[in-house]
Amino acid sequence: MHDDLLTFVADDDVWLAPVGGGRAWRFTADQAAVSHPRFSSDGTHIAWTSAREGGPEVFAADLEGAESERLTHWGNAMTGVRGWTEDGNVLAVTAAGHGSRTRLWAYAVPLDGGQAKALPYGRVSEAAVSGPKVATVSAVWREPSQWKRYRGGTAAKIWVDATGDGEFTRLFADNPAQHWSAMWVGERLAFLADTDGDGNLYSCLPDGSDLRQHTTHRGFYARHAASDGSRVVYSVGGELWMLESLAAEPYKLDITLGGPRPARAKRPAPSKVGSFAPDRTGRASVVEIRGTAHWLTHRDGPAGVLRAEPGVRVRLPRPSTTPAGPSGCRTPPARTRWRSAHPAVRFARWPPVSSAGCSTWPPRRTASTPRSPLTTGGSWRWTSTSGMSASWTAPLTATCSS
Known part of the structure; x- marks a missing residue:
């Protein structure tokens, strides 16, 4: 989110919609698998993951521009956008150059197409940065909602560097549940977890204390949570939900997809x-x-x-x-x-x-x-x-x- 705009994925394209709900419109028209669209901190660019040219790569475009630009050529199936760094680079993860898809590393990808810079966070599948504070999620090769209530050794875990000295501490080490989608909301760390058997939104202080549960969805996992620093948006069962703050109650956004939807249009079957x-x-x-x-x-x-x-x-x-x-x-x-x-x-x-x-x-x-x-x-x-x-x-x- 940024100001009064929200970006999300539907029908294999990136869309924009008013935060207050209403008619959405396409930001891309590639009809290729896309994921994780994220606004830059100044709201002038959107970065996302797209398979438009084969495997998933990092793409970005000016909000008012006419074309998107491919920023990476990693050729790795685990490549994905995760946000933006403090200095305006795209924050992405990939296992390119490593021997396993679980050996994911975070990179800062410049918008000018320059060389991506590896970030000193170790093996991670997500990273969220707010000033000196860094929160990461351990390297996992699948989204937790694809293996519900998993409690094995590769469950997603949250690690936090609260002071910026490079030393990370694991939160909730005694909780075998999955923890993912870490993001900074004010001075608190918000994240998704399936502690109660379903994916829901929680938050805590940087040291893991004062744990609070903010949603109580049942049946479907909360997924794809993101924040602009004060509000949180996420999806449940294909619908978008929002919290205006961590002290507010969640509510469903009433968004209508505008224009033709070719992915679901009727068409004659070819005699192939x-x-x-x-x-x-x-x-x-x-x-x-x-x-x-x-x-x-x-x-x-x-x-x-x-x-x-x-x-x-x-x-x-x-x-x-x-x-x-x-x-x-x-x-x-x-x-x-x-x-x-x-x-x-x-x-x-x-x-x-x-x-x-x-x-x-x-x-x-x-x-x-x-x-x-x-x-x-x-x-x-x-x-x-x-x-x-x-x-x-x-x-x-x-x-x-x-």
Whole structure:
């Protein structure tokens, strides 16, 4: 936040909105994964993390400018903006140049595109600076809301240098809960923690004393908390909430996203071919299109649907090697198999016994094959890998040229 403006992320873009609520507008239009937008202390710039050009990198833009500028080229999936330093540089973290994604380090990234400077905080996933005071969160590779109520050894922990001498002290060492989103609000340190089983907002003095709980949300974790030094804004269940001060009650912001929302707009599904395989004659292919299987002749004739069922994805269709039919016969091969997302299911086509102008392909019998020959035209039969017969069949007519 800054003055009467609030920045947040929605529909893969950075947005701006009045702090008092109302209609929001897009600050970016990249339609790429973005996170952690932060105002500079003077309110003239916004920095954020964006994957617009591939992996996450640090971007920044003048609030009144026309274009954003990429500030880093780290090429690391853990890169993220965390705020601003006292001298106007972007404060970001990354594991670039290190052997593990948990070896995160904080950097001051200048707006002029110069060399980023490593900060002497050690391995951290967050850092908040206010004058000489520095608060950091231990290096974690996931947001705590993604592993709720975790109490293991890699739980996020808060460390504080209250005097600026470079010596950090861990707060709440006897509390195994997760502590993250540390920020300075006046003379107090505010943060999120799941001590009571859900992520909520707390605050304390720099030495960890006078602990207070400010929110009591249930069901959803409070996330992405940020402060301008006096107010705190955060999200819960996809909604924005605010505290005017640490002595005030939280309330939900009434913000409306303005303009088109392409990420949720209806659009026709493309007929994209996922995989295909021709039969041994080269006259037809079995094709996967958006999770369904089809038999397509290469020159003319109708397309046959082999498998198209909601909730079941078909992939990697392959015709088995079978004896060749008579010249000009466009009947599918004796067996066509493909993989399915349906548990323990495989599919096979059993051939017709006879058809005008075509010789009979001898059926191959397994435990699930019917003992009597199939009728003219054949059928598609599928069975479970456990050998239990399925009852569904779909007729398919053989077509031969004269």
